[in-house]
Amino acid sequence: AATGHDVLGIDVDAGKVEAYRRDIIPGYEPGLSDLVHEALTRGKLRFMHTDEVAESLGEVVLVTTGTPVTDAGTVDLSQVESALFWIKGKQPGESVITMKSTVPPGTGVRLVETVLRDTSLKYVSNPEFLREGQAVQDWFHPDRIVIGRADDQAMNVIEALYDGIEAPKMITDITSAEMIKYASNAFLATKISFINEIAALCDRLGATIDDVSRGIALDPRISSSFLGAGMGYGGSCFPKDVRALDQLASTNNHDFELLRSVITVNNRQRLLPLYALRERFGTLSGVRVSVLGVAFKPNTDDVREAPSLDLIRALVSEGAQVSAFDPKAMPAARSVVPTSVHLASDPLECADSAQAIVLVTEWPEIVNADWEEIAGRSRPPRFLFDGRNALDPRRMRAYGFDYQGVGRAKVRSAGDRLQVGIQ
Ligand code: UDX
Numbered sequence: 001a002a003t004g005h006d007v008l009g010i011d012v013d014a015g016k017v018e019a020y021r022r023d024i025i026p027g028y029e030p031g032l033s034d035l036v037h038e039a040l041t042r043g044k045l046r047f048m049h050t051d052e053v054a055e056s057l058g059e060v061v062l063v064t065t066g067t068p069v070t071d072a073g074t075v076d077l078s079q080v081e082s083a084l085f086w087i088k089g090k091q092p093g094e095s096v097i098t099m100k101s102t103v104p105p106g107t108g109v110r111l112v113e114t115v116l117r118d119t120s121l122k123y124v125s126n127p128e129f130l131r132e133g134q135a136v137q138d139w140f141h142p143d144r145i146v147i148g149r150a151d152d153q154a155m156n157v158i159e160a161l162y163d164g165i166e167a168p169k170m171i172t173d174i175t176s177a178e179m180i181k182y183a184s185n186a187f188l189a190t191k192i193s194f195i196n197e198i199a200a201l202c203d204r205l206g207a208t209i210d211d212v213s214r215g216i217a218l219d220p221r222i223s224s225s226f227l228g229a230g231m232g233y234g235g236s237c238f239p240k241d242v243r244a245l246d247q248l249a250s251t252n253n254h255d256f257e258l259l260r261s262v263i264t265v266n267n268r269q270r271l272l273p274l275y276a277l278r279e280r281f282g283t284l285s286g287v288r289v290s291v292l293g294v295a296f297k298p299n300t301d302d303v304r305e306a307p308s309l310d311l312i313r314a315l316v317s318e319g320a321q322v323s324a325f326d327p328k329a330m331p332a333a334r335s336v337v338p339t340s341v342h343l344a345s346d347p348l349e350c351a352d353s354a355q356a357i358v359l360v361t362e363w364p365e366i367v368n369a370d371w372e373e374i375a376g377r378s379r380p381p382r383f384l385f386d387g388r389n390a391l392d393p394r395r396m397r398a399y400g401f402d403y404q405g406v407g408r409a410k411v412r413s414a415g416d417r418l419q420v421g422i423q
Helices: 014-021 032-041 078-090 107-113 135-140 152-161 174-205 209-217 238-251 257-270 272-281 307-317 330-334 347-351 371-377 393-398 414-418
Strands: 007-011 045-049 060-063 096-099 122-125 145-149 169-172 288-292 321-325 356-359 383-386 402-404
Touching: 007 014, 014 045, 032 045, 032 135, 060 078, 060 152, 078 096, 078 107, 096 152, 107 122, 107 174, 122 152, 122 174, 145 152, 145 174, 169 174, 174 209, 174 238, 174 257, 238 257, 257 272, 257 307, 272 307, 272 356, 272 383, 288 307, 288 347, 307 321, 321 347, 347 371, 383 393, 393 402
Parallel strands: 007 045, 060 096, 096 122, 145 169, 288 321, 288 356, 356 383, 383 402
Antiparallel strands: 122 145
16 A cells, blocks of 8 residues: 555454544554554555455455464465455456465466366465564565566566565566475574574584674675574474474475474574573573573564473473463453463563562663663573573673573673684
């Protein structure tokens, strides 16, 4: 809508539609409320329940339904399929169905040959690469636009959809476009698990992951992104897509060993603080632990597959007294953490009388909190596990914390890291 198109948002959930109409955006996504407000005011954006839609759907119909992964690792395509049946019933014409939902490679071709077989609707795969917390920025400045299509008939409409957005366009077949999405997420997840494995070795061999990451990132073939060691990846995409690709491989008689290791490493990373706490305290029964950060990453209130949740549940099941804080995700956390967890209103309150503190999400509100005050409010032994390597070990130790990071066993101070010159 902000780039001039007339947009109609359609959903089966009447409550959601009503909220959007009243300009209430569920969840926290920086910049999105302003955009929606402006588009609603300008009349470029409307919302309707599926039952209310009497008009034609327009030249482009974007399918953006969820594609959850089942416990068995298969992708549940029921929402996508029912959306297509609904569109087909509404729009027998020549609209271009643009699949934004992440669907397993092969799905688009199958849908074209089955659900859409007896229609003149066109189908393109147009995977979405935006990141939560940066979604608005990523929409306007994507690093690529991938379009998978069966023939070129739909292309002028898709070109018009992205008019004014500068980005390399890649045109491919439908299945390759679908694979690009999965391969991108799987590769980034692999980078994260790889650097976490190197961090584990750094701890054992006396190297410092901060320097190692920086050192390898200077090779442009490797690049610096997604080399942050820590408690691993979470969120609504990486865990689901990596599992789905692994499952897809095995149903197609390929053992994707690498991807299974990526998953195993990631599951381990989430519980690193638990292992460290066990080592420090012996039993966790009665130990007061403060968990700082619940969202799966900063700048979002999304707690789906957040590393914090696995940790909190494990701590509670071992008898720890847990308090937790997140700048935005407290409402979302309430329904998913055990009721015994105290949900604090700020980092200081969260740390009250804590014997151990775990930094799980590197929100600025947490990283830049008054750590001297936090130390004062906490209790010995003041064990501090920095699950994102976001704090300065020297400063933390000066405040009296028993500091531990991930792959930072040898980092005594920020100065230590700076002494490593590049020659
Ligand atoms: C991801 C993809 O980046 C995006 O292209 C796709 O469309 C959706 O999935 P998102 O889920 O918003 O986006 O999160 P992202 O910023 O990629 O981070 C994913 C997870 O990896 C987070 O839990 C983050 O903490 C973790 N991460 C990221 C690391 O552990 N280390 C890093 O170096 C980078």
